Amino acid sequence: MKRPFAVIGFSYLSALVLAFTFAGRAALLLGLVCLIFGVLCLFFRANRGMAALTAGFLSAAVAFGGYWFFQTGQVEPVSALAGHTAHIQGEITRFSSDRTDGTRISEIHVTQCSFPDAPQDFVLKFYSTGSVDAELYDFVECDVEFEAIENTVTFDAVNYNRARNLFVAARQVSECTVSKPDHKGIRAFFASLQSSLSAAMSTGLSGENGALASAMLLGDRSMVSGEMDADFKASGVIHILSISGTHIMLMCAILYLLARKLPIGYTARNLFCVIGAPAYCLLVGCPFSAVRAAIMAVVCFGVRMFDKQADSINSLGLAVFLILFFSPGAAMDLSFQLSVVATFGILFYQLKCHKKVQEYLYAHGFSARLLIKVVDGILASILITFLTFPLIAMSYGRISLIAPLANLFLSPLVVVELAAGFAFCLFSLVPVLSFLVPMASFFLNLAGTCMGQVSHLLSEIPYVYPAADAQYLYFWYFGTLGLFAVAFFFRKKKRLYLHAGLLSICVLCTGLLSYQFLMRDVVQVVALDSRNPSNLAVVQNGHAVIIGAGSGSYQASTTASYLKSMGIDTVDVLILPRDNSSAVRAANRLLDEMEASVVVGNEALYRDRTAGEIYSFHTMNLSLWKDMQISVDAKEESSRIDVTIGGKKISIINGEASFSKEEHVDVIAFSQNAKVNALPGYDSRRILLGSGDKTYGDLLESGEEDLCGYESFPSTEGIVLSYKDGGEIKQRKERG
Template sequence: MFRPFALIGFIYLAVQAVSIYFGSGFAFLASGCFFLLFFLSLFVNKLRTAKVVPIACLVAAVALSVYAGYHVWKIEPLTELAEKDAVITGTLCELPYENNGKFYYTLRIDEIEIEGMEYPHNPGKIIMTTRNALDIEPYGSISGKVHLYQSFGSEDGFSVRQYDYSKRIHMRAYLYEYEGYSVSPTAEKPPYYYALSIRKTMMNSLDRLLPKEEAGIMKAVLLGDKTGLTDEIKSDFHAAGTYHLLVVSGLHMTIVFQGLLKLLKFCRIPHKLSCIITAFGVLSFMAITGFSPSVLRSGIMSLLFLAAMMFHRNPDSLNSLGIAVFLLCIINPYAAADFGFLLSVTSTLSLILLSKPIYRFFLDRTKRVKHGKVLLHSIFSSVSSSLAVTAGTLPLVIIAFVTFSVISFISNLLMIFPTTIMLPITALAALFESIPSLSIFAKPFALVGGLIAKYLIFVAHWIAKIPFALISADYEFIMLWLAMTMLLFAFAIFLSKRKMLVRTVLTLSSILLIAGIFSYQLSNRSTVRVSVLDVNDGISVVVTANRQTAIIGCNAYSDYTTYQYLKGHGIHNIDYLQPLSDEIIEYQNLAKLNENFQTKNFILPNGQYFTGDLEKSLEEAEKISYYEKSAKTILNDDVAIELHSDANGNYTVLIVKEIRILILSSEYDLAHIDLDLNDIDILITDTVPQSAEYLQSFITVLSMEEQSMADSVKRLDVGNVQLYATAGRGNLHIDVEGDRTIVLRRGSGG
């Protein structure tokens, strides 16, 4: 059988993904069916001789059984711990990080006590959050009282909870900081402790050498650490389709792998010893970058290539990829729940299968070119790799992010090569800076690396500014189009050897996509969409109607989600921009939006003055409207916005085709509101208002993170109200059609 490990690995991954989506009940039933099919295939001589069908059935049965068994043994007992207070002792096993004003600590639970439970199930690893930073080093110990909860989502389907399981994070918790806790110094120092120490030292070295933005890019490229990146840089790289450069992946491993081999060959180190030293370097790089799935996949493939080279065998890329996938999936029954891992596998598979045919396609059309062939071949190689990865990963990108960059191959062409140069330069700068006696040699490397980082930031920002660089796929028909296109391509490839048929399918699918988007927009031209963006604890509401856009609030940690939403939907102008609070961070977010999008009307309370960058940003708005206690703006025939301010706080009433939506961004006391609450159809809030019993809206939308939602539901008398929440699950769209018809749809962060 040709390439057996490729068959085993890819079938195992596909079946594991299906198991995660449909759940353990399906996995138990399906495993029995596939074991039966395996035994039946052994009695069919033709199938037994070919081997493909029996092996495929056996692999599928094993994948289903392993997933189902792991779920029963490890996952199901976790339900008894959910929403319980516990006293724990845990060991910090990863570097802590900060996000949105919270600090996150990955702990390995050593001891756990829960009142009323004699022998509580040990969850293994958890992520604990705090409001204040803890003075704890890697593999230090912390003891304290926490509240345990499960991540949002169910036990089947792809969700935040499944993603946590893929990282071996079985529970989340927050620390009761006011009840006291104790931190103990590092007692054990396993090999991974030293890898974390090196990682931390290198990060600190780059922070000392360079400004924040350049250091952030270099840390992301070298170590995969994105905590130093601003939201604007992340958004620009995403819009340019080059976000993968900020994640340590196969590209980075290839640079390390080939760079070490060439260096050792240059130093005339014996062949086998070079392979052994390179293997040690690959393992070290995997540890320092945190053993992410993409690094593990590429690392295993590199080690297999080195083993083949040591024994003078020809390595096979597909078999190596299959072995790597199989090992990762059988070790981790939830590996397929990590979209990063799936993207890593599909991008590598695309490079193996598609890059050479695309490269030959370009060569065939430039045979008559006599001059500059070396340059042309280099360009063709980069373009073919970029196109192969883009085409191969497009289905997953659409499913996972609901946005995709239409010019990513151009940005990759401009940015991949500089990134390959920057990686070793960054490593040398961090290495020299971490050794005091050699720190003087770090500055030249830091200077060159910083200039390349500036170039990458500039190119990503420039490309992100191009209209429609980022396209939203947040349409109901997209999944159907994607499935049909993949099916047609499968038929075209396997049922016909003529290239013309493949080109015809490509042309027809492109026409169908464009026609589908156009017809969808045409059929929904009278629909008003009110989008509650998933911004954690805060509110940002985007109203789109008749080619006009209103933004009510950006009361969040940053403007990143709002910016991404506007870019993904091709919005260039903001017709109405209004804050919901008096907090300076909200005004800073709105100022950033005003800089990136042309604002026609900025609504501000009278007497609100700004200085510095905020004042400069406001000057770019076409019009600034000030109000005293209330104001009413008619956006168009379908949308009117009323905002009010009194001693209790601020609130906004959005009137959409006679549907009245109340937007609250503070604990407003509804008992004193100057409004007939019986007329309110929908409430959008980031906190439970005081005297909430006065309001019986038909629909309530909680714009908050998961844990805040869980606490709010306990305080809220739901009654007959339909309750929805963003809670990390994506944006929530409220489509208002004629005759007071309301349709709610779940979107994505894009």
């Protein structure tokens, strides 16, 4: 077996993905099947290829067993705490803004929990009520109310947090008591170093170049603006803002070159890189992509100390196995999956395609080294884009058609940015070299400005980041695989690869444009916040009306992310029916991220937050688009907002409200404080959103009993109601 660790690692990853997909006893059954096949293969191991099959099946069996122990031993005991209250003690492991002090706690490593029979060593996602005067890895204790982690319309929060061993969330219900530990250890040292370097970049570089450098060099994306993030996503180069193998290998190359200037031998130079890769991984916070690259770098330079050469694909398999063995949840993490698939694509191209492309260019008279590198870059980028396409389509429902070109343009700038960034860090840390900081800053500003301009210009090209139905994208993807399979089958008679590629591109572009046309007049009513169902978005043909910004800043960011994923940058009307502190904070966050043409709410609160028109929150009627009408009726703490569009009527209730029997309402969304005197009459099915744990009797003050014809969705988050031309409403759940 030529690459045993590659077989083991990729089999382990595939099995864990299947285990999380099927879950429960089906995972155990699949594990048993793999074990049986693995044992059977042992009896035929003398046959060609049986060693690889044996290793694959046995690795899969171990993976299924690991999944079962992970779920029953770690996930279930911790997630069972949801709905209970307890007093906890632990250490602060993350702040909400990824800073080391002066902000809200977002993650705690719990070491003591007062709830009976609760685990005493786990990590939780923490929702704090205010800022604390603390630093990372300080001790904290307080009373909390546990709650389950839920997906949103735009974000797979369950898998993301599970990959980071976060299985439950907790909401602060008492004041936090903070104490300093005697010794914080190496983690606090690297966290402090990251903070100081990030601060130096933000103050020493102009504009958004400091935020870009901090994200690319240190993994600190807290200062990256929404506009920059959207530009990089639309141009298909958002991976540039993540720590990856490029960072690790370039850092190791710089270390190796510096070590060559020292009077040390070949073994010591490689040892520098073996130590440097894990150290840099600790500095950037150990994201999965950096851990994977660090393991591969340690293997690569470690075997060189013994005059050996490492097989890159084998090293990738070993890195995958080690990460998943200690953190099985990483198998369903999108960033980890993209990192593995993209790295495999690069290594596969270098192994199988690079030499053939070079020979082809030489045979046709093209021998310039620059041309060969450009062609290699384009083809490798296309291969990586194609391999990662299913993951991106499944997660975002959008694809960047210009990603290969953007990668080609930005690759030289990325190298300059990283090299100058490492130099900036070195010069900032060594006082003797501080006079060289301005030179490094110049190159960082130059590369950062060019990258920002290029990504912005590419993202402005029409239809480069279209939305599409995931089912169609999968149909196109596997259809393309079929076309190339046919081309491969007939390769001896006629070369059909070019024709297959052109046909695939035509089908993709035709389908995407058709989808845009068909979805033009479709109305979507989206419930975005399960804690505050008045947070609804009504979207049609690039226009949006938002009712309520959510119950906090996170929900406001979710709203902004959803609208941007729909290609909407400006809200037509933002209606803000609530004036409590959390609602105002959410509204301000939403107005920071998106412009609103019209704001309906408390003028004193939002006049300085928007350049759009502001209407007082009195009884009003507003007509916009071609057939949409909004009616607002507010009295003290209660409000009723009616939205009519396409022959459908949606009512959003805050506080007390009542309906007449003659009213025809298709969708009613209740906030947590809703109290309804009477529901409207009906002649077909109606939909109730956000009744929560309340029964219909709780909602109805009069105790009305005749409620047949109503369908309730207690947790509104993730519900999308779509209809066209007044037809029947169809529901689907995008996340969770």
